[in-house]
Amino acid sequence: MKQTTMMWQTVTRTLMALAFGLFASATLADLTIEIDQSSDMAIPVAILPLEVDADTVLPHRPSEVIAANLFRSGKFRALPERQLPARPQALEEVDYGQWLAEGVDNLMMGRVEADGEGTYTVEMRFVDLLRQKQVIGKRWRKVNGEALRRVAHKMSDLIYEELTGKRGAFNTRIAYVTQRNQNKERVFTLEVADSDGYGAQSILKSFDPIMSPAWSPDGEKLAYVTFENGRSEIALQHLDGSNREIIASFKGINGAPAWSPDGESLVFTNSQEGSADLYRMQMATRKIERLTRHWAIETEAVWAPNGRSLYFNSDRRGQPQIFQLFLDTGETRRISFDGRYNSNPAISPDGRYLAMVHANRGFHIAVKDMIKDELSIKTQTQLDESPTFAPNGEMLLYAMNQDGRGKLAVVSVDNNVTQVLSVKEGEVRSPSWGPYLD
């Protein structure tokens, strides 16, 4: 097909990682947490360093990964190591009164043992100090050094669920675009990293802009906008490196890809009839169907979790506002009413909260509670855009500008605690939070 040829014609300006992780310059695109803004509401938790044999040096410290995860949620804070009153190694060694006196109701302990085959056995126990009982006990075998972080994210998820009753979303991945200058030319990369920004791997490198990555519901593919042929087109890339193709290269602009919840179709923006409208592509046949017919700009569609309607941005009333399109009847209703500029919608996985870019003395991320019909502004940073929910709906990742650089930030939906994530060199934008990994 035409698309495949196109890919090879542009191979000098756009490089796809042939296998996931081919560009091993991970450290450059890793996100580092810059600002720690603690919440008074954060509940203290004791996360003990995992016990290790004296001669074993771990490449990663799981307890630190867990502590950072809990902190990022805005709900919890791990006691600093120096404030830990004791280091019990077994349930019998826990002096419950000692911990309760520190104001701590929960404690994690565990061990990592080298198994002699280059891998590790990891064990964790989570203790409810009030009820004086172990509430989680887990063991992972044959864990290699790099996978220690993956296991730490799984532990974080178990702890988060135990403490909140909601599924944790730390063991997930995020995608984002970086931009830096190299010999006076702009270099863009599309990165996939762990939810804490660690372990970034470039899956695409290009001298032309990249934007709007969208995860397929199975987490195996990304659709995104590329300018590698001098104009906006939508590319589809498999993360295992098996395939990449341009799937939307129609007349006009091609942008804002959004997967249906079942992964069978992709809604995107195109302007072949003159103005930007929403179109739906069936992934099996690549047939497209026009969904909106309006002289205004209609773009930035996202699917309602039940797959029956779309939220999108239209400036049919003169300024960008969020509307909802019901796919069965074709009926449209306006959703955002506060302020003159609301764009870039994102819907929480339970369908209750609609995040958007809201202009009111600057551009911030606002969240509308669709049940209470209330809008609240969640961010105080500058030029905020591209909100994307964690798969459990508890946190929002978004792009913003700080000191003249594009960075990402995470904000907890409940209490507005914000942490900034940035790359060591250059800028970051277009974040997209991927689905649960298992």
Added chain:
Amino acid sequence: MTRMNWIGLSLAMVMLGGCSSAPTVPEDQRIPEGEGDYRDVDDLVRQSQQDESSVETSAEESDSALAEEDLTEADSLNKGELSPFEQAMGETYDPVIYFGYDQSQLDEASMATVQHFANILVDNPDERIKLIGHTDERGSQEYNLALGERRAQAVAEAFMLYGVSDVRMEIISMGETEPAAEGQTEKAWALNRRVEIEPDNE
């Protein structure tokens, strides 16, 4: 021809021919309500072009130490490449139209710029142009992609009013991805809300 080449060429012409650019951004009509002071936006346009020209020059110098003659040759080659159409297009107007925040209407001065280039196109019926729409960085990237296209379409419609058929114009939007000026200032944003008119040699 890429944008950089075109800017390089038009600058070369300006410098060689000694003719100065006419203001393309009228001082009084650029100011969207409540968006700050734009009186010196015209100076900024010139400044940014000078910046680009110095970048180009230093780039040439850095990699040409071993063959000065080659550079001279290449230089005259470049001059030779200029068609009468390209020369006419660079003569008096900067091929850029600027817009207010979230706006896509052309004011009278912009219409005069379009008329100038439209006349050249009418005189050169085989030539084609690209209209490349851009926005500032504020607001969402995808809305800006559509807004950049709407601006380029508005310029195309103005060209049609002056007798240029739409089949001779290619409309492209880069959205907010190619700012002309860096920085989070009203001035930089004003320079970035633009449509560039380029000869289309493809």
